[in-house]
Amino acid sequence: MNYEQSHKLILDNVGRFIDLTELEKRKYISLLTRVKVKKKSFLMQAGETAAYEYFITKGCLKVYTLDDNGAPHISMFAIEDYWTGDMASFITREPTAYFIKATEDSELLGISRANYQLLFQEIPKFERFYRILYQRSLIAYIKRSNHGISLSAEERYIVFKKNYPNLVNRITQKDLAAYIGITPEFMSKIITKVNRM
Amino acid sequence: MNYEQSHKLILDNVGRFIDLTELEKRKYISLLTRVKVKKKSFLMQAGETAAYEYFITKGCLKVYTLDDNGAPHISMFAIEDYWTGDMASFITREPTAYFIKATEDSELLGISRANYQLLFQEIPKFERFYRILYQRSLIAYIKRSNHGISLSAEERYIVFKKNYPNLVNRITQKDLAAYIGITPEFMSKIITKVNRM
DNA sequence: GAAAAAAAATGAACTAGTTTAAGACTTTTA
DNA sequence: TAAAAGTCTTAAACTAGTTCATTTTTTTTC
Numbered sequence: 001m002n003y004e005q006s007h008k009l010i011l012d013n014v015g016r017f018i019d020l021t022e023l024e025k026r027k028y029i030s031l032l033t034r035v036k037v038k039k040k041s042f043l044m045q046a047g048e049t050a051a052y053e054y055f056i057t058k059g060c061l062k063v064y065t066l067d068d069n070g071a072p073h074i075s076m077f078a079i080e081d082y083w084t085g086d087m088a089s090f091i092t093r094e095p096t097a098y099f100i101k102a103t104e105d106s107e108l109l110g111i112s113r114a115n116y117q118l119l120f121q122e123i124p125k126f127e128r129f130y131r132i133l134y135q136r137s138l139i140a141y142i143k144r145s146n147h148g149i150s151l152s153a154e155e156r157y158i159v160f161k162k163n164y165p166n167l168v169n170r171i172t173q174k175d176l177a178a179y180i181g182i183t184p185e186f187m188s189k190i191i192t193k194v195n196r197m
Numbered sequence: 198m199n200y201e202q203s204h205k206l207i208l209d210n211v212g213r214f215i216d217l218t219e220l221e222k223r224k225y226i227s228l229l230t231r232v233k234v235k236k237k238s239f240l241m242q243a244g245e246t247a248a249y250e251y252f253i254t255k256g257c258l259k260v261y262t263l264d265d266n267g268a269p270h271i272s273m274f275a276i277e278d279y280w281t282g283d284m285a286s287f288i289t290r291e292p293t294a295y296f297i298k299a300t301e302d303s304e305l306l307g308i309s310r311a312n313y314q315l316l317f318q319e320i321p322k323f324e325r326f327y328r329i330l331y332q333r334s335l336i337a338y339i340k341r342s343n344h345g346i347s348l349s350a351e352e353r354y355i356v357f358k359k360n361y362p363n364l365v366n367r368i369t370q371k372d373l374a375a376y377i378g379i380t381p382e383f384m385s386k387i388i389t390k391v392n393r394m
Numbered sequence: 395g396a397a398a399a400a401a402a403a404t405g406a407a408c409t410a411g412t413t414t415a416a417g418a419c420t421t422t423t424a
Numbered sequence: 425t426a427a428a429a430g431t432c433t434t435a436a437a438c439t440a441g442t443t444c445a446t447t448t449t450t451t452t453t454c
Contacts, residue, residue, distance in 0.1 A: 065343070073347040075339065088336045120325070127324040128317070134331035139285045141338040142272065146262070148345030149378030150270040153411070174431065181346030186411055188433055350441070371401060383441055385403055 001107055006034070006057035010109055013055065013081060017132040018125045027122060031115040037061070037102040044100040050089035052110035056082050059106025060170055064178065065097050074179040077103075077167060083133070090116075103171060153182045154190050198304055203231070203254035207306055210252065210278060214329040215322045224319060228312040232305045234258070240297040240305070247286035247293050249307035253279050256303025257367055261375065262294050271376040274300075274364060280330070287313075300368060350379045351387050358391075 007029050014020065020028065033052070037043050043061060044050060056078050063084060064074040075098070078084035089096035090113060111119070119126045147156060157180055161168050168176070177187035204226050211217065217225065230249070234240050240258060241247060253275050260281060261271040272295070275281035286293035287310060308316070316323045344353060354377055358365050365373070374384035 065347075067347060073343060075343050087332065088339075091332065091336070124321070124324075127321075127328050131324050131328040131331060134328060134335050135284065135288065138331050138335050138338060139288070141335060141342055142284075145338055145342035145345050146270060146272050148342050150262075150264060172431070183412060184432075185413080185434085188431095189411095192433080369401065380442060381402075382404085382443080385401095386441095389403080 001058045003034070006107060006109060009057050009081065010055050014129055018129045020123070020125070024123050024125075028119070028126075031119055032109045032111055035108045035110050037106045037108065039102050039105050042099060042101050043106075043108070044086065044096060044098060046097050046099055047095050048089075049093050050086040050096050052112055053083065053085040053087065053090055053116065054078075054108040054110045056080050056084060057107045057109060059102060059104040060167075061100055061102050061106055062171075062175055062179075063098055063100050065099070072178045073181070074175060077164075077171060077175075077179065079167065079170070103175065148181065153180055153186065154194065156180050157187075157190050158194065198255045200231070203304060203306060206254050206278065207252050211326055215326045217320070217322070221320050221322075225316070225323075228316055229306045229308055232307050234299040234303045234305065236299050236302050238299060240299065240303075241283065241293060242296050243294050244292050245286075246290050247283040249309055250280065250282040250284065250287055250313065251275075251305040251307045253277050253281060254304045254306060256299060256301045256305075257364075258297050258299050258303055259368075259372055260295055260297050262296070269375045270378070271372060274361075274368060274372075274376065276364065276367070300372065345378065350377055350383065351391065353377050354384075354387050355391065 010032070011020070011025055011029075014028070032055075035043070035052075035054070037059070043054070046066070058080055061078045061084060062074050063076045063078060063086075064072045066072055076084065078100075084100065086096040086098045086100075088094070089098075093113075147159060151159065157176075160176070160180065173187055173191065174184045177184045180187065182190075207229070208217070208222055208225075211225070229252075232240070232249075232251070234256070240251070243263070255277055258275045258281060259271050260273045260275060260283075261269045263269055273281065275297075281297065283293040283295045283297075285291070286295075290310075344356060348356065354373075357373070357377065370384050370388065371381045374381045377384065379387075
């Protein structure tokens with residue numbers, strides 16, 4: 001994927017909520033850093049401070065923590081046209097607890113902490129963009145945090161499959177289990193059962 | 198609680214992220230509606246469209262859904278100095294799935310959908326206020342949605358008690374169970390066990 | 395302040411999800 | 425392209441959390 005294509009993708013994404021002039025578009029693009037991550041390599045590791053927030057132009061990554069027993073808990077899969085990073089660490093500068101690892105060869109556009117602040121000074125419209133982006137993410141997370149607590153594992157799997165039908169085929173069952181919050185063994189049973197229905 | 202006190206509370210809350218002139222403060226206050234809710238009565242019920250977003254100046258409310266079996270799942274407790282409502286319904290105008298019920302006599306300041314939009318036109322600084330408010334809420338919800346999936350009920354209780362030490366004594370064990378995502382019977386066992394430790 | 399209603403505690407029988415282990419299948423790497 | 429490493433499946437024994445039923449304690453209401 002070339003520069004022009006990836007810039008078009010991010011400008012389209014931003015364009016859903018705010019209108020930018022040509023000059024503003026060029027200014028915005030100039031604040032972004034292009035990043036490539038090979039499959040199985042890390043974009044971020046626990047202990048680091050998150051220096052960037054990322055927009056994915058190609059590929060797929062998993063964002064996860066390791067619990068006290070060393071078991072992974074995936075908090076999101078990030079694919080093309082999605083944003084990722086650890087916002088808590090990005091904002092507070094405290095070390096992150098997350099790993100972000102590419103599950104496919106991926107390409108991203110990153111914005112550094114300094115440029116993120118600069119962006120609001122130079123193009124205040126971006127306060128609105130992020131206000132709306134965070135508002136929508138919040139709605140999605142409120143739903144997910146309720147589902148996590150009130151649905152059974154089987155129901156969580158059915159909801160995930162319905163919401164992200166394409167993603168199911170791009171990730172391993174093991175990773176899906178770490179996202180749903182169950183063991184790979186039980187994930188295998190659920191999939192067998194649900195497909196039989 | 199009189200008008201002046203409740204206005205001071207909300208202006209202090211807003212003042213954490215943006216600075217307003219006296220004129221802007223008066224303008225903002227003029228866009229708000231004062232609401233009182235008696236203990237056990239509803240601020241919102243499933244099926245309605247959320248017409249307001251609320252700031253609580255006094256009291257405590259629970260935000261919950263009822264599942265297919267009629268069992269309640271509490272998604273948040275809202276107390277003084279917190280914001281509540283159903284943002285999804287407020288934004289999309291779709292009917293809400295939530296009930297919001299006062300667990301104590303409560304007082305709130307509401308902003309209507311029309312005034313919320315007007316606010317951004319009249320005082321664009323509020324894009325920034327909400328950008329930061331939503332960003333922080335998002336960080337909290339990401340954490341909660343991960344905890345819901347990766348921690349045991351006992352751990353979720355310990356985390357809740359640590360994060361909201363005062364709230365624990367203001368709500369019933371039954372409501373806490375509906376928040377933690379377990380039965381009241383198991384909640385009772387966990388509390389007995391944790392207090393024994 | 396007595397009666398009624400709701401919340402909390404306890405226990406026994408049950409179910410959803412875990413653990414451990416082993417074999418079959420797939421993907422990666424040299 | 426063979427070997428190694430990782431993923432998926434299956435099954436038996438286990439644990440966290442549920443369900444149902446009963447009693448005690450606390451709160452609400454008139």
